Amino acid sequence: MRTAVLGAALLVVGAVAVAVGVLTPADLLALVERVAPILGFVVALTIVAELAAEAGLFSWLASFAARAARGRVVVLWLAVVLLAVLCTVFLSLDTTAVLLTPVVVLVARRVGLSPMPFALTTVWLANSGSLLLPVSNLTNLLALHELGSPSPLAFAALVAPAALVGIVVPVAAVGLRYRRQLSGTFAPPEHEPAGDRVLFAVAAASVGLLVPALVSGIEVWIPASIAAVVLLVVTAFRKRDVLRFGLVPWGTIVFALGLFVVVEAAHSLGLATLLGAAVGSGESLPDLLRLAAGSAAAANVANNLPAYLALEPVAGSPLRLVAVLIGVNIGCLVTPWASLATLLWHARLSSMGVSVPWGRFMLAGLGLVVVSVPGAVLATVLLS
Template sequence: MDWAGASAAALLVFAATVVGVLWRPLGVHEAWVAVAGAVAMAVAGSVDWLRVASIVHETAPVLVFLAGVLVLASVADRAGVFAWAANWTARMAGSSVRRLFVALYVLGAVTTVFFSLDTTAVVLAPLVVRLLRRSRVDPLPFVYLSVHVANVTSLLLPVSNLTNLLVQARFRLPFWEFARVMALPALLAGAADFGMLYVLFRGRLEGAVDTQDLQLQARALGRSPFLRWSLGIVVATIAGFGVAGWLGAPLWPVAVAGGAASALLALARREVLPGFFVRSISWGVIPFVVGLFVVMDGFRATEAGRALTAAAFLPGAAASARPAAGGAWSQEAGMGMAGGLSSAAGDAVSLGRLAAVTAVGSNLINNIPMTLLGTGALAVPPGGYGPPDRLAPYALLLGVNVGPLLTVVGSLATVLTLALFQQRGINVGGWEYLKTGLLVMPPTLAAAYLGLLASTWWL
């Protein structure tokens, strides 16, 4: 197959994979769509099988970490940790709908920071429906709360979002440096997002919540030894992440230890059968990540992929970037574009543009493909990043984490949360979501961006 044909095939596979992941034709899980795209890329010759093996090796620490956290969160959910926390949160808020709105945002933020936004998506939506079921309260503000808190507050730690893990691994960002740099952007973005939602929905936060049985539920759950032991393992694992980050050690052994301890606890107490760890855990995220990595790698290797990446991330680069003789992209051209990106990312305007481009792109092709595209475009300069260039990966994360507030397909957590509410009879249309997103996303992204610029003091 000639270069033009290979490029066209890779572009077609990339487009089909992104569409398939977002729309899941015939109900096919997005993981198998991504795997099919990866196989098609390899068959088309856009990615050789050695490169596929290399991608699996490169992503192994992230995937093992995810496996450990998936087991930990699933057992904690089975033990009632999240239900217990939600009941106590609602009970402390009393019957006030407005106080409940504030309390659930805080609960969602804590869950997202330490367990990832996907856990918040799976856990918070059913809990919100259960809390409001017996009350005459408009559920719409709480739908937006569930989606927004999962995306916005995922900025803080590497463990808060798969996009964070991918960027941290790609640029070798130390755990506590990540937390220091992202602390102010996460705080300002969360405050802006919550403030905008509260103002927009203040008139809908009326009525009272029926709290009659919340205290009894919380106390009943709190007496469970399984819950107490599971909660202890969760707290120990979170503390282990902090210690590992402080020592500069990898996080995956801590996640594996926490997941293994939770699994042994559940099996020893006969709370679950072995089949639970096959049927009740979303293992599809692992082939999904590998498949998307392969698809994006094949897309970036083509002329179209290079041109589109350059046009998106570096104005004028697309015109100067040309394939070398024989159709292959020259190392010199790649290094020149990488150097330009590294230099351009240093000033405030370029950081803002990078955040804006990735925010818009996340709503076109979803934030995980956008993250992979962005990490490929931002090359690591020789000797590593230094201030202020080191802020470029963080600017990328602002866009892919906050950007999905705009459309219903911006992130898989958004798709999953809205689907869970829809299953329970609460629907939010794409146009309605977009209108709210146009009001909330830009000021939230701007707040996060200003926080990032202020973070130069930490560097």
């Protein structure tokens, strides 16, 4: 609700900017044409993820991982790592934060383990692991426009070195911090069949077919919308009571749209010039480190989405744009508000009675950012 209210306020500011001529109708139309497919994809993918969760797909995957671990905690944790990476890369960071977090917490509790190593793994990989594909993060989808709309595989090739660092560093950090808790054993849970086998099969098939479609080169909103419609129709017949207005993240959509309009208006007033002086120019290693550090700082002061929108015009080249993405994706691990995914993750944990000590969380996040952001930039320079 707070997100929706803030988004509405931003839209009012944007409307004023249009009314006084700061933002022309032509600029507004061009902005809508750019962001409409992106927001449509977010809506469709959220519906797919929510209905797949209602069908029991994510719970089944987590339980399968627990049984496959054969009682070894470290194997179970590594399975969670793999699941978090795959979910983030192919179904977006918000899917991991919203749907995978409660699943891994429940599995940890069912086998008598502390949920914190699994919860931290989920939120850190949801954010810093969201660099590899356009669908992994809304900032990546926005970057496609500046990069000339490359194929998903071409985008992945450009960011792969940085993406690898963004995955390895948090995994290593959790492994070292919780090495004692992750070295024990547990009793594997019993197999629980799906409540509705037909709905489960349709959800598994929809997600299974959607994943390769998202990297096929087709505009991502098309396969996501098809999968969403299929699941909506089948769910309407099999489990109608789960269909609700709240399936669509209206607050997030309004908030994102408001940010787009306000930042576009700010650019018309010279925001790019101001930021360009702060983050510099050039493609040397020091230049890219300065840009990535500035992007990370902006993300943690405000939020990674407006930080990207503000800094996009001062990138100027694919390599510098990757540095911006490194800063806003991998670098948004310090403050809770730096990423909507972190706020959604915290809301899920709070609803399950898991407390998060924000002081320790921010300190640990700062340590990760200090290592991973420069490491990702260095990997990009050396391996691109």
